[in-house]
Amino acid sequence: MDETWEALSDLFFPPVCYYCKSPLDSRGGRKLCPRCRELLKLVEAPYCLGCSKTNVILDEETLLCPDCQIRSKRAPLSRVIAGAAYEGLVLHLISKFKYGRCRYLADPLTDIIMAHPEFNILAPHIACLVPVPMHWTRKIIRGFNQSEDLAYELSRRTKIPVVPALKRVRYHSSQAGLKRDERMRNLGGAFQFDKRYSKRFKNLPKSKLVAIIDDVCTTGTTAELCARQLKRNGAKNIILLCAAKT
Ligand SMILES: [Zn+2]
Ligand SMILES: [Zn+2]
Numbered sequence: 001m002d003e004t005w006e007a008l009s010d011l012f013f014p015p016v017c018y019y020c021k022s023p024l025d026s027r028g029g030r031k032l033c034p035r036c037r038e039l040l041k042l043v044e045a046p047y048c049l050g051c052s053k054t055n056v057i058l059d060e061e062t063l064l065c066p067d068c069q070i071r072s073k074r075a076p077l078s079r080v081i082a083g084a085a086y087e088g089l090v091l092h093l094i095s096k097f098k099y100g101r102c103r104y105l106a107d108p109l110t111d112i113i114m115a116h117p118e119f120n121i122l123a124p125h126i127a128c129l130v131p132v133p134m135h136w137t138r139k140i141i142r143g144f145n146q147s148e149d150l151a152y153e154l155s156r157r158t159k160i161p162v163v164p165a166l167k168r169v170r171y172h173s174s175q176a177g178l179k180r181d182e183r184m185r186n187l188g189g190a191f192q193f194d195k196r197y198s199k200r201f202k203n204l205p206k207s208k209l210v211a212i213i214d215d216v217c218t219t220g221t222t223a224e225l226c227a228r229q230l231k232r233n234g235a236k237n238i239i240l241l242c243a244a245k246t
Pocket of ligand 2: 048049050051052053064065066067068
C-alpha cells in the first residue's frame with residue numbers, strides 16, 4: 001500500500017530538490033539534489049571534539065579548539081555535535097525553516113545532523129532527545145517550535161524517544177547580536193525542568209547520553225542553560241545535537 005501511494009504521489013508531485021527544485025530521479029520523496037548537497041559545508045575531520053568547529057587550530061593531544069580548552073571540565077554540556085557550519089546553504093535552509101515556516105525542511109536538516117561523522121557511533125548511547133523549549137506565546141506566533149520538529153523527525157528515524165522535559169518560563173527579547181555574558185543574563189531563569197520527568201533522568205546509567213536538540217548553536221548559552229537544568233535533575237552526560245554551529 002505504501003509503495004502504491006508513493007508511486008501515485010510521485011506521479012502527481014514528482015520529487016524535486018528542496019532547494020533548487022530540480023527534478024530528482026530517485027523515488028521516495030523530496031531530498032537535496034547531489035549538486036546542492038555538495039554546497040553544504042558538512043563537518044568533516046579534523047574538527048574540534050568539543051564543539052564540532054572545523055576552521056580552528058586543534059590541540060594535538062585533546063583535539064579541542066582554544067575555546068573548548070578553556071571551558072571547564074565541569075561544564076554541564078559535554079559536547080556539541082553539529083552537522084555543518086552555519087553558512088551558505090545551511091543558513092538559508094534554517095532561516096526558511098524557522099522564519100519562512102517551511103516545516104518540511106526538518107527533513108533535510110535532520111539529514112544534516114545525522115551526517116556528523118560520529119552520529120552513528122553516538123546514537124546507540126542516546127537515551128532521549130530533549131528539544132530546546134520555546135515560550136508558549138512565541139510558539140503561538142510562529143506556529144511551531146523548530147527544535148521540537150527536529151527532535152520528532154530525528155526520533156522517527158532513530159526510534160530514540162523525545163522527552164520534552166524543559167519548559168521556557170520567561171519570554172525574553174531576542175538573543176541575536178548579544179555577546180555570551182549578555183545572553184546568559186538575558187536568559188537567566190528562562191528554563192525550567194518539568195518534575196514529572198525526574199525519575200527518568202535520575203535512573204539513567206552514566207553511560208547513557210541525554211541529547212538536547214536545537215537548530216543552531218551560536219554561543220552555546222541556550223544549550224548550556226538547558227543542560228544545567230537537566231543536570232540538576234539527574235541527567236549525567238549531556239550533549240547537544242544541532243544542524244549547524246556558527
Ligand atoms: Zn538542488
Ligand atoms: Zn571547540
